[in-house]
Amino acid sequence: MKGGRWRDRCIAALGLTGIWVLLWGSFSALTFVGGLIIAVIVLVVFPLPAVTYAGRIHPLGTLRFLGRFLTDMVVASFQVVRLAFSFGHVPTSAIVAVKLRAPSDLGLTMTAEALSLVPGSLIVDVDRKKGVLYVHVLEVKSAEQAEQFKEDVLELERRIIRAFGSPAERRIIEEVPA
Amino acid sequence: MSGVLDVIAWFLLVVGALLSLSAGVALIRFPDLLSRMHAATKPQVLGLLLVLIGCALRLRDAVDITTLLLVAVFSMATAPVAAHMIGRAAYRAGQARADLLVVDELADADDKR
Structure with missing residues (x-):
C-alpha cells in the first residue's frame, strides 16, 4: 500500500515536470531540474487525494479506444452541426441513468470525461457510491433510443477498461454481460 | 513541402472556425x-x-507547438467539468424543460445527489 502511494506520487511529479518543460518549450537540464523541484514543492504544499491506479496501460486497447473516440467525436460533432442548421426542428432529449459495471473512481471519471467530450452526451449528475452516471442525451426521440444509448455507454466503459483497467475490472467486464 | 503544409493548415483552420460558428448558431x-x-x-x-493543429502546421516551432499541446490537453480536461457543473446546477434549479425530455431517470432517483 505504502509502495503504491509512492509510485502515485512519483507519477504525479513526473507529470507536473512534463507540463513545466512543455510550458518552457525546450528540454534542457535547467528546465527539467527546475520543473522537478517545483513539482515536489507543489505536491508537498497541495497533497493530492489518494487516487489508486491498479491497472496497466494496454497499448492495443488504448489505440482501439483512441481511434474509436476520435471517430465518435468527429461524427457526433457534425451531427450537432446538422442539428444546429436544421431550422424549424426542435430537438428532444433524454436523461438516462447508466449503471457502470466496474465503477472505480478513476474508471468512472474517465468514462464520464470521454462521454462528455463527445457531442450529444452530457453528464448531469453522478452517483459515486452506486457508480451511476446520469447522462443527458441530445436528439433522442423514443425510449428505445434511450435504451440503445445505455448500451453504447457500457461499450465505451468496456473499451476504456480494456485500455487502462486493472485485472479485477477486466474480469468483471468479461463476465457480466452488457 | 511547406506549401502543402500551408494548404492543410488553411483547410484545418477554416473547418475549425466553421465548427465554432455552428456552435454559436446552436447556442442561439x-x-x-x-x-x-x-x-x-x-x-x-x-x-x-x-484550429490548434492548423496553427501548429503553420508555425512549425517547437516552443509554440508545446504551448498549443498544453492548450489542447487542458481544454479537453476542463470542458467536460465545466459542462457538468453548469448542467447539474441548471437541473437542480429546475431549468431543464421537462416537456423536451423523452425519458428522465434522474427525476426517479430517490435522492438527488
Whole structure:
C-alpha cells in the first residue's frame, strides 16, 4: 500500500515536470531540474487525494479506444452541426441513468470525461457510491433510443477498461454481460 | 513541402472556425439550457483542436507547438467539468424543460445527489 502511494506520487511529479518543460518549450537540464523541484514543492504544499491506479496501460486497447473516440467525436460533432442548421426542428432529449459495471473512481471519471467530450452526451449528475452516471442525451426521440444509448455507454466503459483497467475490472467486464 | 503544409493548415483552420460558428448558431437555436450546453462545449472542442493543429502546421516551432499541446490537453480536461457543473446546477434549479425530455431517470432517483 505504502509502495503504491509512492509510485502515485512519483507519477504525479513526473507529470507536473512534463507540463513545466512543455510550458518552457525546450528540454534542457535547467528546465527539467527546475520543473522537478517545483513539482515536489507543489505536491508537498497541495497533497493530492489518494487516487489508486491498479491497472496497466494496454497499448492495443488504448489505440482501439483512441481511434474509436476520435471517430465518435468527429461524427457526433457534425451531427450537432446538422442539428444546429436544421431550422424549424426542435430537438428532444433524454436523461438516462447508466449503471457502470466496474465503477472505480478513476474508471468512472474517465468514462464520464470521454462521454462528455463527445457531442450529444452530457453528464448531469453522478452517483459515486452506486457508480451511476446520469447522462443527458441530445436528439433522442423514443425510449428505445434511450435504451440503445445505455448500451453504447457500457461499450465505451468496456473499451476504456480494456485500455487502462486493472485485472479485477477486466474480469468483471468479461463476465457480466452488457 | 511547406506549401502543402500551408494548404492543410488553411483547410484545418477554416473547418475549425466553421465548427465554432455552428456552435454559436446552436447556442442561439437550441431550446433549453441542457441542450445548449452540448453546443457550448462540444463542436467547439473539435473546432479548437483543428484550429490548434492548423496553427501548429503553420508555425512549425517547437516552443509554440508545446504551448498549443498544453492548450489542447487542458481544454479537453476542463470542458467536460465545466459542462457538468453548469448542467447539474441548471437541473437542480429546475431549468431543464421537462416537456423536451423523452425519458428522465434522474427525476426517479430517490435522492438527488
